[in-house]
Amino acid sequence: MYVIYLIVYGFILTAIIGLIASWIDRKVTARIQYRKGPPFFQPVFDILKLMGKETLIPKGASKTVFLVAPLIGFSSVVVVSTLLWVNNNNMSNSFLGDIIVIFYLLAIPSISIMIGGFASGNPLSRVGASREIKLLLGYELPFILAILVPIIKSGFSLRLEDIISYQAQNGAFATYASGILALFVCIAVIQAKLGLVPFDSPEAETEIIAGPMVEYSGTGLAIFRLMKNMLLFTLPFFLIILFLGGLNFDGIHILYSAIKYIILLLVITLIRNTNPRLRIDQAMRFFWGPVTGVAVIAVILAVLGK
Amino acid sequence: MTRNEIIDDLKKRFKDDITNIFDKSEKRVYVEIKPESLERCATYLFKDLKARFNIASGVDTRLHIEILYHFSIEYINLLISLRVKLKREKPVINSLAPVFKGANWIEREIHEILGVEFRGHPDLRRLLLSEDWPEGVYPLRRDYTEWDKTAIRDRGV
Amino acid sequence: MLKSPWVFHFSTGSCNNCDIEVLDCLTPRFDIERFGMLLAPSIKHADVILVTGSCNRKSAVRLKRLYEQAPKPCLVVAIGECSLSRGMFIYSYNCPVPLDKIVPVDAYIPGCPPKPEAIISGAVKLIEKIKGNL
Numbered sequence: 001m002y003v004i005y006l007i008v009y010g011f012i013l014t015a016i017i018g019l020i021a022s023w024i025d026r027k028v029t030a031r032i033q034y035r036k037g038p039p040f041f042q043p044v045f046d047i048l049k050l051m052g053k054e055t056l057i058p059k060g061a062s063k064t065v066f067l068v069a070p071l072i073g074f075s076s077v078v079v080v081s082t083l084l085w086v087n088n089n090n091m092s093n094s095f096l097g098d099i100i101v102i103f104y105l106l107a108i109p110s111i112s113i114m115i116g117g118f119a120s121g122n123p124l125s126r127v128g129a130s131r132e133i134k135l136l137l138g139y140e141l142p143f144i145l146a147i148l149v150p151i152i153k154s155g156f157s158l159r160l161e162d163i164i165s166y167q168a169q170n171g172a173f174a175t176y177a178s179g180i181l182a183l184f185v186c187i188a189v190i191q192a193k194l195g196l197v198p199f200d201s202p203e204a205e206t207e208i209i210a211g212p213m214v215e216y217s218g219t220g221l222a223i224f225r226l227m228k229n230m231l232l233f234t235l236p237f238f239l240i241i242l243f244l245g246g247l248n249f250d251g252i253h254i255l256y257s258a259i260k261y262i263i264l265l266l267v268i269t270l271i272r273n274t275n276p277r278l279r280i281d282q283a284m285r286f287f288w289g290p291v292t293g294v295a296v297i298a299v300i301l302a303v304l305g306k
Numbered sequence: 307m308t309r310n311e312i313i314d315d316l317k318k319r320f321k322d323d324i325t326n327i328f329d330k331s332e333k334r335v336y337v338e339i340k341p342e343s344l345e346r347c348a349t350y351l352f353k354d355l356k357a358r359f360n361i362a363s364g365v366d367t368r369l370h371i372e373i374l375y376h377f378s379i380e381y382i383n384l385l386i387s388l389r390v391k392l393k394r395e396k397p398v399i400n401s402l403a404p405v406f407k408g409a410n411w412i413e414r415e416i417h418e419i420l421g422v423e424f425r426g427h428p429d430l431r432r433l434l435l436s437e438d439w440p441e442g443v444y445p446l447r448r449d450y451t452e453w454d455k456t457a458i459r460d461r462g463v
Numbered sequence: 464m465l466k467s468p469w470v471f472h473f474s475t476g477s478c479n480n481c482d483i484e485v486l487d488c489l490t491p492r493f494d495i496e497r498f499g500m501l502l503a504p505s506i507k508h509a510d511v512i513l514v515t516g517s518c519n520r521k522s523a524v525r526l527k528r529l530y531e532q533a534p535k536p537c538l539v540v541a542i543g544e545c546s547l548s549r550g551m552f553i554y555s556y557n558c559p560v561p562l563d564k565i566v567p568v569d570a571y572i573p574g575c576p577p578k579p580e581a582i583i584s585g586a587v588k589l590i591e592k593i594k595g596n597l
Contacts, residue, residue, distance in 0.1 A: 435520075435557075436519075436520035436521045436524075436557075438520070439520070445556040445557075450556070452556075454559050456559065456560070457559035457560065458559070458560050458561065458564070459553060459554060461548055461553070462548075
């Protein structure tokens with residue numbers, strides 16, 4: 001019964017914060033480029049407008065997969081954000097291995113973009129979807145290694161609740177050397193998961209045409225955009241729980257939590273605005289070279305106890 | 307070779323092909339040749355003098371159809387134009403496409419717009435005009451009239 | 464919902480001057496993102512099609528196909544003299560009809576090329592016209 005309550009809590013609150021985060025991202029980008037940005041309710045208008053347009057299905061597409069692909073990604077993001085909110089508010093419902101569940105569920109949005117790209121009959125979307133697969137292979141490995149660091153440090157436990165309570169007693173993981181390194185690795189991986197520059201070659205590479213989402217119009221596109229905006233809140237939230245001690249909502253800590261989230265968001269936006277786009281082979285070499293090396297060093301330091 | 311040397315050399319080599327040489331300015335020379343000797347002169351300019359083929363241009367004067375082939379020799383800043391005059395009723399000339407590939411498309415365009423037939427061109431299809439353009443109507447001739455009954459040619463005011 | 468129109472830019476054989484002015488509008492100096500307009504990458508994301516250039520026989524076929532692929536409701540804006548009435552190409556052999564007879568046009572922006580301020584004011588007038596009809 002309270003599961004339904006929390007899905008609403010997880011869905012609506014995440015959607016609202018995600019849309020505000022997307023507005024902050026666009027406004028900061030605009031200010032950096034010395035221009036005014038969109039007004040405050042712009043992301044909401046975008047999604048409402050997209051709901052009002054007709055949906056065209058191309059002739060060579062497989063109809064069911066084409067229409068269902070956005071819903072798969074969207075539902076997985078809703079489930080992940082529900083799990084994160086539940087564990088954050090100390091409902092003591094975390095079960096053994098829920099980090100692994102969250103990790104698997106976070107790979108599904110990329111897979112749904114990929115399925116959508118292959119299901120439309122367009123060769124351009126197929127190229128974009130194949131790049132998405134390559135990028136996914138690239139960044140999952142350092143992500144696993146970086147998630148191993150909080151698991152090791154909180155005594156080899158696989159529950160989110162233990163990680164949060166360990167940080168509440170002993171200080172956030174980011175104050176240790178291994179934690180900082182793992183945090184940097186995770187920020188690089190988040191740029192790729194969200195589909196932002198410098199790693200957005202699947203999305204806007206065929207910059208004239210939009211990659212896997214070429215043939216989507218109307219409601220499908222609205223759900224994809226909503227999914228991306230909700231990921232803009234869910235992924236930094238996951239990082240905050242793992243490395244920075246979770247969001248705490250009583251007393252003065254509410255200010256600290258807001259500052260933690262906004263600083264992560266600003267780091268993501270600034271990286272987005274100051275970097276060129278990498279080609280797909282350069283991006284894969286980057287992930288399997290320096291980033292994995294740093295993640296391995298972080299794991300070794302964590303095992304040694306630092 | 308300097309500019310005057312090149313022109314004298316051309317005059318000696320193609321004595322009976324050249325009918326007229328017009329020295330317009332320091333950088334431009336118009337050489338008028340007979341239509342049969344186009345391939346010889348063009349091959350000499352392209353292969354031996356290493357001139358670059360720029361473009362060919364065609365014009366329908368009231369007396370005949372002229373085609374100019376422009377070659378440029380860059381290290382002395384010279385542009386040589388070979389002028390060929392063809393009869394209006396049946397304009398036929400040898401194609402330069404087997405000699406160098408750069409002439410392929412421009413000859414297709416001259417064929418569909420002026421109606422000049424190029425003998426020996428490997429692939430004389432339509433380049434720029436649309437698919438529903440009728441055959442045998444050449445837009446840039448002097449006697450072109452509007453064939454399209456559905457065209458709107460007034461501004462409506 | 465004309466609060467976030469996404470524009471799609473299509474040139475039917477123009478001299479590219481009007482295209483430069485349209486691209487000027489999207490750059491930081493004359494910013495149109497403050498009205499919510501973004502450059503749509505694909506025709507299926509487009510709300511407004513900006514057409515420049517006088518339409519010749521080959522690109523009329525493509526423009527009709529593009530107009531059918533855009534999800535309705537979709538508006539068409541003609542920019543520059545060449546797309547209003549073919550400009551100086553009125554007697555050309557390759558441009559038989561003006562743009563009105565090929566796709567239904569909702570707004571006309573004259574000029575050769577129109578300044579970015581003129582394009583922005585045309586866009587605002589289009590939004591006012593659509594809102595006035597509601």
